[in-house]
Amino acid sequence: MNYKNKQFCRVRTITTFLVMSEQKKDWKKSISKAANFCTELSQQFMQQGYDVQSIRIVTNPFGEYLNTSSLNEAKADLETITQILNKLELPGLRIRFAIGEATTKHEISLLPDLIKHYGDLCNACVNVSCDEFSVLDNELITESAKAVIRISKITDRGEGNFNFTVNFNCDPLIPYFPASYHRKGLGNRFVIGLETPDLLVKVLDEYNNSATDENHNDRFKGYYEVMTSGLQYHIDDINNIVKDFNNENFIFSGIDSSAAPSKNCSSMVDVYKRMGIEYFGASGTVEASSLLTRVFKSIQNVELVGFSGLMLALTEDTGLAEGTINNEFDIRSLLTYSAVCGIGLDTVPIPGDTSIQKISALMRDTGTMAFRLNKPLTVRLFPVPGLKAGDMTAFESDDLCNCAVLSVP
Numbered sequence: 574m575n576y577k578n579k580q581f582c583r584v585r586t587i588t589t590f591l592v593m594s595e596q597k598k599d600w601k602k603s604i605s606k607a608a609n610f611c612t613e614l615s616q617q618f619m620q621q622g623y624d625v626q627s628i629r630i631v632t633n634p635f636g637e638y639l640n641t642s643s644l645n646e647a648k649a650d651l652e653t654i655t656q657i658l659n660k661l662e663l664p665g666l667r668i669r670f671a672i673g674e675a676t677t678k679h680e681i682s683l684l685p686d687l688i689k690h691y692g693d694l695c696n697a698c699v700n701v702s703c704d705e706f707s708v709l710d711n712e713l714i715t716e717s718a719k720a721v722i723r724i725s726k727i728t729d730r731g732e733g734n735f736n737f738t739v740n741f742n743c744d745p746l747i748p749y750f751p752a753s754y755h756r757k758g759l760g761n762r763f764v765i766g767l768e769t770p771d772l773l774v775k776v777l778d779e780y781n782n783s784a785t786d787e788n789h790n791d792r793f794k795g796y797y798e799v800m801t802s803g804l805q806y807h808i809d810d811i812n813n814i815v816k817d818f819n820n821e822n823f824i825f826s827g828i829d830s831s832a833a834p835s836k837n838c839s840s841m842v843d844v845y846k847r848m849g850i851e852y853f854g855a856s857g858t859v860e861a862s863s864l865l866t867r868v869f870k871s872i873q874n875v876e877l878v879g880f881s882g883l884m885l886a887l888t889e890d891t892g893l894a895e896g897t898i899n900n901e902f903d904i905r906s907l908l909t910y911s912a913v914c915g916i917g918l919d920t921v922p923i924p925g926d927t928s929i930q931k932i933s934a935l936m937r938d939t940g941t942m943a944f945r946l947n948k949p950l951t952v953r954l955f956p957v958p959g960l961k962a963g964d965m966t967a968f969e970s971d972d973l974c975n976c977a978v979l980s981v982p
Contacts, residue, residue, distance in 0.1 A: 840892025882915020
């Protein structure tokens, strides 16, 4: 029962969703209210033994409150927000800010320069829909691909694309950036996102050390039961802490049960290996991915929000990054696994000279799968200037692992 140790389950984020208006005089009050709420709740979690890594604030679409008539006006407004955020007193907590979704071609065109200047305080997304024939809005996709290329050229090593993604079939209230967005009609809300690869590795180790039956079906049933039990235990505990927290300003909307790996915890590759998969990308990867997705979807007693599925963030997971160096999977593989998991093509480095047409086609393929299979998928690509397929990245961000650049078919 060592999995009950809270060191194996971290609170990756307390994410608040608030509504911003054009009235700049109200911005400080709104942002401070969200930050103070997150700080107080994080203290409750830490008092109960849970590590909290970050607090995040997400707004309604930025075109509803920033002056987007020109780039300079938008930058001036975002500078005001940045100054408010920088003056907040948040002991030991990282704060991240998302300006919500871009809803027009003009707004998308502003994002590269805004991200260049404000980085992690300017996360943003684009939500792409499809028509009655299930054909995606290619104008928004093309404009988004242009933004990806420009971000890669005007930010160091192209790392600014960490703060921009394109969403397909994604609902509001995703706790993880930059896919997060909010809508006015939902009011002020908050959700919780977790980091649990260490927990999954722990329960699988305990199971494998005690299991005697080599029957494949029985072992997979055992994997499902121990991972679900371990995850449910901590989610119930976290949910109870939230319920006991005295809060009147933000409505609790649920938990994203995704494992959400990072550089600072076990790789999801470690989870696959403990399920008998030789390496991520080997035969059996799809089957294991499907089982993991079922685990994350099985959680009870709390509303599931966001992805609540298997997240394969390439340059945020040391094991996946190593897999690119060993040529163990490619972009086609990642698209295949997206059929049974939940995030799409996330933080994938590609050659710096990849064309807008190829990036757009990748987005359309991913989006088509999202709507055809009725699941949330995203595309967050990193065209790396000067690099070709097989070259090693040299990212300097604390959030990113270095890996081999993948070719775009």
